[in-house]
Amino acid sequence: MAVCTNCGKEFDRIGTNCPFCHAKLGVSSVTSKEQRDSFHGRYDDKSKGLMILSMICPIYGFIDYYKNKDEYPLRTSSSITGAFIGTIIYLLIITIIIYLILFK
Numbered sequence: 001m002a003v004c005t006n007c008g009k010e011f012d013r014i015g016t017n018c019p020f021c022h023a024k025l026g027v028s029s030v031t032s033k034e035q036r037d038s039f040h041g042r043y044d045d046k047s048k049g050l051m052i053l054s055m056i057c058p059i060y061g062f063i064d065y066y067k068n069k070d071e072y073p074l075r076t077s078s079s080i081t082g083a084f085i086g087t088i089i090y091l092l093i094i095t096i097i098i099y100l101i102l103f104k
Contacts, residue, residue: 047078054082061086 003010006023017024054061061083065076 046074050075051078051082051085054079055086055089058083058086058090 004018004021004023006018007021009018009020011019050061050064054064061079061081065080065083069076
C-alpha cells in the first residue's frame with residue numbers, strides 16, 4: 001500500500017501518477033502512512049505541556065481526550081490525566097472557599 005504525499009490518499013497500484021490527484025510520483029512520494037504522518041509532524045507521544053494546559057483548563061483536556069482518543073492514545077492520556085488533576089484541584093479550592101465562608 002502506498003500513500004501520495006500530495007493528497008494523502010492510500011492506493012494499491014503504483015504508477016507514475018497518483019490515481020486521485022494525478023500528481024507525479026517519485027520515490028519519495030510513495031511511502032508508508034506512518035512515515036508520511038511523521039513527516040508532517042503528526043505523532044503520538046505523551047506531552048507535559050498538554051497535561052499542564054489541561055490542568056489549567058480541564059474542559060480542554062476532556063474535549064481533547066474524547067475527540068482524539070482513538071488516533072492519539074498517548075497524547076490524550078496526558079490530556080485526561082491533566083483534566084482530572086485540574087478538576088480535583090479546582091474542587092478542593094472551591095471546598096476550602098465554601099468552608100471558609102460558612103464557618104468564619
